[in-house]
Amino acid sequence: DVKVTQSSRYLVKRTGEKVFLECVQDMDHENMFWYRQDPGLGLRLIYFSYDVKMKEKGDIPEGYSVSREKKERFSLILESASTNQTSMYLCATWTSLGFADTQYFGPGTRLTVL
Amino acid sequence: QKEVEQNSGPLSVPEGAIASLNCTYSDRGSQSFFWYRQYSGKSPELIMSIYSNGDKEDGRFTAQLNKASQYVSLLIRDSQPSDSATYLCAVNPSGAGSYQLTFGKGTKLSVIP
Numbered sequence: 271d272v273k274v275t276q277s278s279r280y281l282v283k284r285t286g287e288k289v290f291l292e293c294v295q296d297m298d299h300e301n302m303f304w305y306r307q308d309p310g311l312g313l314r315l316i317y318f319s320y321d322v323k324m325k326e327k328g329d330i331p332e333g334y335s336v337s338r339e340k341k342e343r344f345s346l347i348l349e350s351a352s353t354n355q356t357s358m359y360l361c362a363t364w365t366s367l368g369f370a371d372t373q374y375f376g377p378g379t380r381l382t383v384l
Numbered sequence: 385q386k387e388v389e390q391n392s393g394p395l396s397v398p399e400g401a402i403a404s405l406n407c408t409y410s411d412r413g414s415q416s417f418f419w420y421r422q423y424s425g426k427s428p429e430l431i432m433s434i435y436s437n438g439d440k441e442d443g444r445f446t447a448q449l450n451k452a453s454q455y456v457s458l459l460i461r462d463s464q465p466s467d468s469a470t471y472l473c474a475v476n477p478s479g480a481g482s483y484q485l486t487f488g489k490g491t492k493l494s495v496i497p
Contacts, residue, residue, distance in 0.1 A: 313428075364483040370430060373483075
């Protein structure tokens with residue numbers, strides 16, 4: 271069974287705080303992704319990683335950074351949280367172990383920045 | 385820009401009816417196509433994949449692909465209130481070693497009891 275876990279389901283932070291969102295997958299796959307999802311805007315790719323210590327910017331990387339020190343773990347960092355980063359954050363990994371070769375998602379983190 | 389377009393809905397169907405969800409894509413070289421279901425406040429869950437022209441059936445779900453028209457659809461037969469969700473169409477675009485997906489913004493389906 272495909273398993274992707276995220277560190278928190280709900281998170282409330284203050285403007286200016288540094289925020290860490292963690293994602294862990296047990297699929298042993300190189301590719302991991304961070305998206306944010308907002309009403310009317312759909313899923314937007316923030317960053318992805320194709321191997322340990324490797325990362326690529328997605329469509330909306332501004333205000334975010336990422337870390338991939340181990341294959342199974344991909345962290346999203348908000349260096350100085352702002353109210354416009356209030357969103358649902360979704361981590362995904364690619365795997366061939368589900369019923370199709372595609373991306374599988376974690377449960378998501380609903381982040382509110384006050 | 386590789387795009388995936390879906391009607392945002394909401395699409396309302398009575399219980400027991402067939403729901404038809406449609407998706408068009410711009411990248412003619414795309415090879416893999418997926419439908420995800422997303423309940424409110426939850427993450428997307430894969431429900432169907434299709435790779436070849438034609439129909440693919442799985443239980444009450446049928447995915448249809450027409451590469452010449454760049455069109456993918458999802459039919460849900462005998463719709464149930466539990467099918468009420470947002471359905472995301474996703475396409476694996478062409479390109480070397482691409483593990484990325486391009487997602488549509490989703491169609492919200494409401495099944496009325």
